[in-house]
C-alpha cells in the first residue's frame with residue numbers, strides 16, 4: 001500500500017477504504033494528513049467560513065447507576081450531598097438565560113436515573129416545547145433512550161416517535177466514546193454497547209431527527225478499534241442516505257479522554273489513558289478524510305483548549321462548536337472547561353479569526369444565520385451567567401411524582 005497514492009485519492013475526491021484509512025493513520029506524515037483533510041473539507045464545505053452555534057448545555061440530572069469508569073459527573077441514587085434533578089423552575093431559568101444570550105438550541109442530557117418514570121421525559125419535552133417554542137430541543141443520547149426503554153418497556157421507535165411528536169428535534173451523539181465492545185466492556189460495561197448505540201441512531205435517522213456523532217480517544221484502544229468506530233459511523237450514514245435520501249449524522253466531534261478526577265485516573269494504567277494534542281490532531285485529520293459523508297467536523301475547544309482547537313481548523317474542521325454557556329460533564333473529569341466553560345460571542349469571533357477564518361453563526365442544522373466578514377465588527381458584550389458550582393438537590397422524588405401527575409411548576 002502506498003501512502004502517496006492514498007492521499008492522492010483523497011485530493012481527487014475519492015473514498016478511501018478501511019485498510020487505507022488504517023494505513024494513513026499508521027504511516028502518513030502529519031502535514032500531509034492536514035493537507036488532505038483540508039482538501040476533504042473543501043470538497044464538502046467549500047470556503048473559509050468557520051461556523052458556531054449559540055446554545056446551552058443542560059444536564060437535567062446527575063443521578064446515574066451506570067458507573068462508567070471515566071465519569072466524575074454522576075452521583076449514585078441516595079447521594080444527597082451530590083445528586084440533583086433540576087426542577088422546571090431551574091430549567092426554565094436556564095432556558096430564559098440562554099434565550100437572552102441569543103441561543104437557538106438547548107442540548108439536554110443526563111444520567112440514567114433509576115426512579116424517573118418515562119413520563120418524566122415526555123412531560124419535560126412537552127413542557128419545554130410549549131413554554132419556549134423558539135428554542136430547539138436536542139436531547140437524550142442513545143444510552144438515555146435505551147434507559148427509557150428499560151424503564152418503560154417501550155421500543156426505541158415508540159420512544160423516539162413520541163418524543164418527536166412532543167417537540168424533540170434531535171439527538172446529541174453523546175456516549176459514543178469508542179464504538180468497539182472490547183473497549184466498552186473494559187471501561188463502561190453497564191453502558192450501551194456499540195450495536196445498540198448505532199441502532200438507536202438508525203431509528204432516529206428513520207424518523208428524520210437530526211443527530212450528531214461523537215468519538216473520544218485515549219481509552220488504550222488500538223488504531224484498528226478507532227477505525228472500527230469510524231467505519232460504523234460511515235456505514236450508518238450511507239444507510240441513512242440510501243434509505244431516506246437525507247443525512248443521518250450532520251456532524252462529527254471528537255476529543256481526548258479526560259480522566260484526572262475519575263476512577264481511571266486512579267487506576268494503575270492511568271499514564272496510558274488519554275492522548276496528546278498531536279494525536280488528537282492526527283485523529284481529527286483521519287476522521288475528516290475517512291468520513292467523506294459527514295459534512296461538518298467540529299473542533300472541540302471545551303476539551304482541547306483554544307489553541308489546539310484553532311489548529312484543528314487546519315486539520316479539516318469547519319465548525320467551532322457552541323458557546324456552551326454551561327458544561328458539567330467533561331469539566332468534572334478535568335477538562336480545561338473546569339475553569340471556563342462558556343464563551344461569549346465576541347470571544348468566539350476572536351478565536352475563529354485568530355485561527356485564520358471568518359466566523360459565521362449557524363443553527364443546529366448548519367444553516368448559516370449570519371456571516372461576520374467585517375474584521376472590525378464587535379458583537380455586543382453580554383454578561384454570561386455564573387458557572388454552576390456544586391450540585392444542589394432541587395427536586396425530591398416525591399416532587400417528581402407530583403410533577404409527573406401534571407402538577408408542574
Ligand code: SF4
Nearest residue numbers: 064066067068071111
Ligand atoms: S458517563 Fe453518563 S452513563 Fe456513564 S456514569 Fe456518567 S452520567 Fe452515567
